[in-house]
Amino acid sequence: MKILIIEDEKELVGTIKNFLESEGFLCETAYSYFEAEDSLSAFNYDIIILDLTLPGGDGLDLIKLIKVRNRQAGLLIVSAKNSLDDKIRGLDMGADDYITKPFHLAELNSRIKSLARRRHFEGANELIFNEIKINFDSAEVFINDTIIDLTKKEYEILLYFIVNRNKVITREAIAEHVWGDNISYADNYDFIYSHIKNIRKKIEMNNGLNYLHNIYGIGYKFSER
Amino acid sequence: MRLLQKTNRAYFLISGTAFIIAGVVFYFVISFFFKDQLNEKLMSDIKVIISTIKRNGTLPNYYPFIEIREVSVQSERSYETVDILIFDAIEKKEIPFRQISLVDSINGKKYFIAARDTLLEEDDLLEAIAIVTSSVFILLLISLYFINRKLSLNIWKPFYKTLDELKEFSHDKPGFRLSSVSKLDEFTELNKTLEKLTQKVISDYQSLKRFTEDASHEIQTPLAVIQSKLETLMQYPDLKKDQAELINSAYVYTLRISKLTQTLLLLTKIANDQFPERRAVNLSELLEEKINIFEDHINGKSLIIKKEIEPECFLETNFFLAESLVVNLIGNAVKHSITGGIINIRLDKYHLEISNPGKPLSVPALNLFDRFYKTDKSSDSQGLGLAIVKEICKLNKWEIRYEHKEDLHKVIVNF
Numbered sequence: 213m214k215i216l217i218i219e220d221e222k223e224l225v226g227t228i229k230n231f232l233e234s235e236g237f238l239c240e241t242a243y244s245y246f247e248a249e250d251s252l253s254a255f256n257y258d259i260i261i262l263d264l265t266l267p268g269g270d271g272l273d274l275i276k277l278i279k280v281r282n283r284q285a286g287l288l289i290v291s292a293k294n295s296l297d298d299k300i301r302g303l304d305m306g307a308d309d310y311i312t313k314p315f316h317l318a319e320l321n322s323r324i325k326s327l328a329r330r331r332h333f334e335g336a337n338e339l340i341f342n343e344i345k346i347n348f349d350s351a352e353v354f355i356n357d358t359i360i361d362l363t364k365k366e367y368e369i370l371l372y373f374i375v376n377r378n379k380v381i382t383r384e385a386i387a388e389h390v391w392g393d394n395i396s397y398a399d400n401y402d403f404i405y406s407h408i409k410n411i412r413k414k415i416e417m418n419n420g421l422n423y424l425h426n427i428y429g430i431g432y433k434f435s436e437r
Numbered sequence: 438m439r440l441l442q443k444t445n446r447a448y449f450l451i452s453g454t455a456f457i458i459a460g461v462v463f464y465f466v467i468s469f470f471f472k473d474q475l476n477e478k479l480m481s482d483i484k485v486i487i488s489t490i491k492r493n494g495t496l497p498n499y500y501p502f503i504e505i506r507e508v509s510v511q512s513e514r515s516y517e518t519v520d521i522l523i524f525d526a527i528e529k530k531e532i533p534f535r536q537i538s539l540v541d542s543i544n545g546k547k548y549f550i551a552a553r554d555t556l557l558e559e560d561d562l563l564e565a566i567a568i569v570t571s572s573v574f575i576l577l578l579i580s581l582y583f584i585n586r587k588l589s590l591n592i593w594k595p596f597y598k599t600l601d602e603l604k605e606f607s608h609d610k611p612g613f614r615l616s617s618v619s620k621l622d623e624f625t626e627l628n629k630t631l632e633k634l635t636q637k638v639i640s641d642y643q644s645l646k647r648f649t650e651d652a653s654h655e656i657q658t659p660l661a662v663i664q665s666k667l668e669t670l671m672q673y674p675d676l677k678k679d680q681a682e683l684i685n686s687a688y689v690y691t692l693r694i695s696k697l698t699q700t701l702l703l704l705t706k707i708a709n710d711q712f713p714e715r716r717a718v719n720l721s722e723l724l725e726e727k728i729n730i731f732e733d734h735i736n737g738k739s740l741i742i743k744k745e746i747e748p749e750c751f752l753e754t755n756f757f758l759a760e761s762l763v764v765n766l767i768g769n770a771v772k773h774s775i776t777g778g779i780i781n782i783r784l785d786k787y788h789l790e791i792s793n794p795g796k797p798l799s800v801p802a803l804n805l806f807d808r809f810y811k812t813d814k815s816s817d818s819q820g821l822g823l824a825i826v827k828e829i830c831k832l833n834k835w836e837i838r839y840e841h842k843e844d845l846h847k848v849i850v851n852f
Binding site (some may be wrong): 221223224227228230231265300312313314315316317318365379380382384385391392400402403407427428429430431 | 654661664668671681682689730
């Protein structure tokens with residue numbers, strides 16, 4: 213899966229690139245409007261990450277170009293302006309999703325995987341990890357083919373973990389993913405803790421393994437260990 | 438006071454005074470000339486009488502206008518002018534007369550000759566002058582009023598148009614122009630100056646807006662870099678506990694700055710009215726939806742939510758701002774409520790009321806909506822939630838107030 217990252221901050225691009233490559237994506241970069249124009253004209257991409265504030269031109273103009281040259285690509289807009297106008301205009305012009313800078317890498321990863329799912333695995337609406345199976349259409353989770361009863365938030369958290377497996381996820385990233393960015397109270401940690409406790413219990417009740425590990429002082433990691 | 442009213446009042450005062458002075462002067466001038474004329478006439482009358490007596494030897498006598506009688510005084514007396522009152526049998530009152538008299542010897546006899554004529558009665562004269570001056574005065578006022586009205590309609594028309602256009606002026610509408618044209622230099626100049634001023638306001642505003650957005654962008658980008666580096670650093674498998682704690686602490690504070698910048702940008706944007714898209718927002722639905730977000734917090738504190746939400750309450754406003762208002766108010770109530778408390782949420786077409794039981798405020802209620810005002814200094818909340826709520830209310834011209842009764846904190850928004 214090929215991703216084009218259009219973003220002028222080289223340090224940020226580097227980190228995003230490393231993170232996404234560790235997730236198995238093939239990444240190319242463009243640091244300016246013109247580089248982006250060149251890359252978009254020459255190659256096809258599956259997913260494009262576009263920062264709207266670019267040197268050399270308006271990011272919104274690039275959307276038009278993408279819609280002509282790379283119509284099948286999934287388009288994720290990134291901007292520091294948490295301006296609703298840009299968001300609405302971007303989505304109106306055909307962007308698939310929108311993420312505000314600064315973002316959690318895990319959140320970016322989750323958005324990209326969701327885009328990729330929608331683009332490439334039409335019909336294949338399942339994600340399987342060892343004994344865990346997730347059906348996206350029905351939002352159901354199976355352990356060893358037995359359905360387990362998760363609340364909406366537990367489902368969201370589990371999915372977030374599986375999509376970001378083998379990565380350390382901070383409590384803040386989980387909180388923002390589940391509750392949005394309008395609530396960020398420190399006492400969210402307790403709710404995350406109790407949701408995760410419930411998920412573990414429900415998986416173990418159906419003879420699933422505990423893949424959810426505490427990372428001291430930071431958060432959690434979903435992995436086989 | 439309208440300009441027309443003011444000028445009319447001034448005209449009235451000035452012309453009133455002028456007419457009173459004119460009336461007085463008029464009175465004295467008229468009576469002077471009249472008396473002068475009368476004297477001349479009476480003098481010539483006496484000359485005619487003397488010559489008549491000399492010629493005819495008869496004594497004409499038309500009392501009270503001419504009176505001649507023989508007198509036996511030694512010396513001749515020259516002309517003598519007096520004003521006297523003579524009783525008129527017909528009018529049955531005393532009438533003022535001017536009399537010019539002379540003692541002269543004609544044909545060897547001495548005669549007292551007096552010629553008289555009625556003087557104008559003072560009050561008649563005054564009355565006449567008063568009638569004339571006041572009717573001219575009233576006529577003048579009426580015409581002034583109509584001329585003024587017409588003038589103000591015509592001359593001031595461009596001015597009022599300019600005024601109306603200025604009322605519509607908004608600093609975020611570039612290309613603002615005044616359309617009224619006036620032949621009067623003053624108004625042309627006024628419009629030119631106003632246009633220059635408004636252009637300046639618009640360009641200043643634009644650059645301030647650009648600055649705020651650029652500054653926020655410039656801050657957010659390094660923060661995004663720091664945040665992503667720290668998240669990458671966290672991925673190292675052999676982190677020791679104390680290392681992890683250091684990273685996490687740096688991470689949490691980075692997130693805090695980033696959140697703060699975003700919130701300040703939001704406040705600036707609300708204050709600058711940069712949320713132009715307005716539509717009918719279903720506040721009832723929004724409220725229910727946002728209460729659900731706080732489900733965990735509500736259960737965690739064993740709070741009871743009592744809702745009295747009238748369905749289908751629509752408000753013409755910006756959706757994002759309405760959302761922000763609701764989330765901040767509910768969040769605030771949930772956060773400051775005591776464990777096991779009852780939160781009342783009431784909504785109808787005209788108000789939104791949210792109340793929660795809690796400790797008495799440790800700060801004056803007046804400052805509650807100020808930026809960075811925290812009831813608890815050690816709390817890691819930004820102290821910006823209610824400031825945002827206040828700005829949103831101000832922008833929408835909603836009234837917001839806080840009440841405190843028997844440990845119950847209540848915030849009321851009147852739409």
